[in-house]
Amino acid sequence: MLRKIRIIFALICFSALTLLLLGITWHGYVYMTFVAKIQFIPAVLALNVTAIVGLILMTLLFGRIYCSVICPLGVMQDVFSWIGGKIKRNRFNYSAEKRALRYVILMIFIIALIMGFAPLTTILEPYAAYGRIVNTLLKPLVDTLNNYIADIAWEHGSYAFTPVEVWLRGVTVPIVAALTLICIVALALKSGRTYCNTICPVGSMLSLLARFSLVKVRFDKDKCRNCSLCEKNCKASAIDFRNGTIDYSRCVVCGDCIDKCRFDALHYTLDRKNQQHEVQIDTSRRAMIVATTSATVAATTAKAMAAVNSGVATVSDKAILHRQHHILPPGAVTHDRFAKKCIACQLCVSACPNNVLRPAADAGRFMQPEMSYERGYCRPECNQCGQVCPTSAIKEFEVWEKTDIHIGHAVWIKENCVVLNDNVSCGNCARHCPVEAINMVPYKDKPFQKIPAVDVTKCIGCGACENLCPARPFSAIYIEGHQQHVYA
Amino acid sequence: MNRRDFIKLMTGAAVVGATTAVGCDKISRHGDATQNVIDGTGTMTYRVNPNTGDKVSLLGYGMMRLPVEGGGAARENPDSPIDQELVNKQVDYALEHGVNYFDTSPVYCKGLSERSTGIALSRHPRDAYFIATKMSNFGPETWPAKASKLIFENSLKELQTDYVDYLLLHGVGMPGGGKNGMEAFYGRFVDNGILDWLVEQKNNGRIRNLGFSYHGDVAVFDMLLRWHNEGKYHWDFAQIELNYLDWEYANEINPRNTDAVYLYEELHKRGIMAVIMEPLLGGRLASLSPSIMARLQTREPQSSAARWAFRYAGTPQGVLTVLSGMTYMEHLIENVNTYSPLRPLSDDENRLMMLIAKDVYELKAVPCTACNYCMPCPYGIDIPGNFQHYNKSISDDTMPPHDCNAEQYKALRKKFLADYDRRVPKLRQANHCIGCNHCVQHCPQSINIPAELQRIDNFVEYLKQHPA
Known part of the structure; x- marks a missing residue:
């Protein structure tokens, strides 16, 4: 149930934002820009107090549903992670939080943000990263397709599609976007939400609050039969079934574990009766993000x-x-x-x-x-x-x-x-x-x-x-x- | 004498209410194209040139818009070569169906029309057709006698003949070389002795009829006719623009131009036969706005707008031939039909055409015939393309109203702007016209091109700034 609701909302936000970035807005302009304006860092930069307070309250109440629903980069990772799951089932395992790394990156990001040091903030900010991917990699394809359709429609007397110019506005952004995409897709396919729970400054920031969220996914130890399915399907690698613990700093409240559990041992609830403290294990199986060296995205020459x-x-x-x-x-x-x-x-x-x-x-x-x-x-x-x-x-x-x-x-x-x-x-x-x-x-x-x-x-x-x-x-x-x- | 009286006089006992009913009582199970043909049941109408006794077909073939490989004429496919096979085929058809007047010029089709015409015609006996070509010495660099003579000699070579039936001083009255119409006329034909030389060629038999084609400054036209009266020069024929719009509205549309009624009657009273150009205004009169077209169709459901226009242009008896730049075989077949034989306009029909002319005039289209003389614009504007888009919106009844609150504004605005970008690349649109006036002297229609482009630019700007 939680998973289904999450998927529906995520898809609504994700498609609204993607269409907006593609310039396909029809008449839903106002609603679509809304999704862009409740993005966390943009809201902070815009001093959008309502949005910031709303997002903080939401996280304190329900955990990091922001990351599962509102953040387009998060949803994009879920899509690729889902594909990865089709290739190799039950592929996740619990791993410890790289807390030091997370907070160092977060601190650097906050300092860069205050100092207005754009190179860092622009690269690390998840919404902007997604914006660049759509704008420079997907939009040219969509625009080209649009032009084909517009030609056909026009020949049949329809003006429903307007042709647009497709041109290369620069090379830096497509290269950066392509590198970002390659890294994130590779990580998502292999190990789910690693990016969100290791690098992403917004993820780290929200995790500070999510630890104390009111409603959480909780274990019912009485019902759990230690089948491990929950852990193996946790894309955040946050569930340790042996100890019956969940790392709430990394849980993005996707609901996958609840759906996977055959024994009704996991609940998204206020109930604290079986709550266990999260534990940390210090072994790490995760590789750090390595910048992909492939520079295969050749710049398409301007026509x-x-x-x-x-x-x-x-x-x-x-x-x-x-x-x-x-x-x-x-x-x-x-x-x-x-x-x-x-x-x-x-x-x-x-x-x-x-x-x-x-x-x-x-x-x-x-x-x-x-x-x-x-x-x-x-x-x-x-x-x-x-x-x-x-x-x-x-x-x-x-x-x-x-x-x-x-x-x-x-x-x-x-x-x-x-x-x-x-x-x-x-x-x-x-x-x-x-x-x-x-x-x-x-x-x-x-x-x-x-x-x-x-x-x-x-x-x-x-x-x-x-x-x-x-x-x-x-x-x-x-x-x-x-x-x-x-x-x- | 107004036009109606003169039609009465001239047509006199001529067949006025020619056969209109073709068809049968029975229901036909087979498609039969001839059933829809109102005219074209007999043979081509001919007019006699009193000077030489030439029997000239009322339909003359204009060789300015020859078909090119890849479809259409140069306007549609600018880089394609002339499709000689099609030209041959169409010339053959024309000759077979009685068309015997072929009008070309050294400057038509980027200078390749004469050659193509020569190739097509030389496949037939020389006495089966009349060739008309021109002294097209427009640029001042061709004004010296030597250069102008070379143009004529070259015409004979390209046309593969040793004489020209009809030779015209091309575009008298048009400005050129930075000079006005009168100065340009003297520069091109008088000061260099070319006119006298052409008269000499006529006496030598290398030119059978000497005449002129006229555009622009009417003072030049009047002067040439005065010379004719005085016996200084004899004009065997003259080529003028005549159609039902220009008959009475040429001057209203553009004060620099003269109504066809004046030009025609001045020629006619001197017994000078008129060769008619622009009977369709470059196709503009072939495509009327739906509401206007419906009125013609009410009268005759199966007649095209072009047929009406050709009947109009061919009706006056002082017309020797009506030129049509026929790119397509379909147009050739239709026009041959229209004049085989000509069904002259009745008084009543003539009145209708005058009413139609008024309505067409009031639509205020740009009077461009897409002849391309203005091209290339040094700053890259596609001048005829801009005008054609504007005119097409008028003739299609899709012109957005100049009022953003009007009904239909939104949809028509979208269509206008979208079609504009498709038909004319952004770089070649009206807003790039700098008003250098380079084009103006080349326009046979004397259109103030920069002013018209600015008018379109201002309209487009209005549309862009008022989304709804």
């Missing part, structure tokens, strides 16, 4: 632009130019604040419909997103990144607020401008500026050649000018990011 018609001129792709300061979406407030709050889950990257957000190219910011305008610009009607961000690294903002938040400013590069190079009139930047921050003014002694002049106090840094500038591969007008977004 060149569609074949050029002879009837149309060749247009080269825009190249990524070097910005002194990177650009962050409205709602990021300051670069420092964002760097501390973002866990690089890539949810905003998934959500961005304009191909603007992508993981930072610069390794120092370690997979945290940034904006760039080669393929699109930050469109005035969109506020999706702020809506999805679970850590509030990107604060929610209204569409109308966008013209009041200056995330950067445009800079004109004379050497690239077609007005001077091709001797034509242009003004495409000025024409598309949503805040009329660009004036076309006569160039020096050539009154017929009008060049763009930017009013930086008006410019909001949306990148319409950069994206629609005809100069290629480098635009003649581009955005420099603001380290502190200016509100006006």
